[in-house]
Amino acid sequence: MKSILVHADGDNAMEARMQVALDIARVTGAHITFLQAVSFEVFAPGDFYGSAMAAAMPRIREAAAEVRERITADLENEDVNWEWKFLYGMAEHRLMEQSALHDLVIVGPHDVGEEGTRRPSxxxxxxxxxxxxxxxxxxxETKRLDLTSPVMIAWNGxxxxxxxxxxxxxxxxFDSDVQLISVAEEDDKDRFDFPASEGAKYLSRHDIEAEIVEIPRGDAKISDALFAAASQRDCSMMVMGAYGHSRLAEMLLGGVTRRSLTDPKLPIFLAH
Structure with a gap:
């Protein structure tokens, strides 16, 4: 991975994702783009002429500048290639656009302005x-990401x-301890389109050896069982397929992805 895109904001997880991006860049030689997106789409009930928005804009710009100055001051001392990009608009939209020429997007666990909530991002x-x-x-809570430490691949076939x-x-x-971990359920026979052995075989072709592990679910939610297994094995990261069911079904009924993102216990690598 040679090009990393990081959501830059003043939230309490910014330091964590900056450090993780730096850790990855030092090992892989990647370039980091810190993307700060600021939206002026402020809805003020009754503000038909935009007076409240106009009054707020200078402070919004000032706050954005303070965040940039604080973070870039720390980055000046780092030994990786990086740049700061500022764009107007919703962070989600700008990250989506800019991801086209990057290899990885790093974000925090909460949407902008929703720190402290129990909702997934x-x-x-x-x-x-x-x-x-x-x-x-x-x-x-993440302090760093050691790419040589154990990694869990949450496998559901x-x-x-x-x-x-x-x-x-x-x-x-970069890791010598990769574990393909699945959670045993009653309907196992209907669960695996791709057995864990196929995943391990694929990794072996890339000279990556993986241990196949099946853990009992017990009475816990699958996400909790996976987090517990990751903690027991000192895993630095969990790799997970995102939204195996439809996004709507997960929103309405819950699901492993949704529950994992509600309160992540370690960095979660997602792809769909």
Whole structure:
């Protein structure tokens, strides 16, 4: 991966995703683009003439400049190639547009202005579904990403899991401890379009050895079982196929992707 796109904002997960991007860039020799997107699409009830918006615009610009100055001051001391790009518009839209010439998009676990909520990031989900590149969701507690530490591939035998596995190969090749982990369920016989052995065989052709592991679900949600397994194995990242069911079904009924993004315990690498 030689071109990384990072959502630049003043949220509490910004430091985490910046450090993760720097860790990846140091190992892979990648260039990082920090994209700051600012929208003036402020809805003020009764503000028919835009007076409230006009009054807010200078402060919005000032806040954006403060974020840029603070982050770029830290980046000046780093030994990687980077650039800062500022665009007007919704962050989700601008990241989608700019992803066309990047290899990876890094975002936080919450939408802009929704820190502290228990809702999964709509932006992360949309990018995972529609962007032409994988998305790495980095929670605020992440200190760094060691590409040589264990990595979990959450395997459910779906085509989405296969896509995520293939997309992660450029990062997995630095790791000597890759684990293909599936959660045992009662309807196993209907579950695997692609057995874990096929995933491991594909990785072996890229000189990546993977251990196949099946864990019991018990009474836990699948997402919780996966996070527990990742914690027990000191995994630095989870690779996951995004939205194996339809996005609407996951929104209405819940699903592994949605629940995992609601409160991610480690960086989650998503592709669809």
């Amino acid at each position: 709509s932006m992360a989900g949309t990018l995972a579904l529609k962007a032409p590149v994988p998305v790495l969701v980095v929670p605020s 779906s085509s989405e899991a296969c896509v995520a596995l293939r997309a992660a190969v450029p990062l997995l090749k």
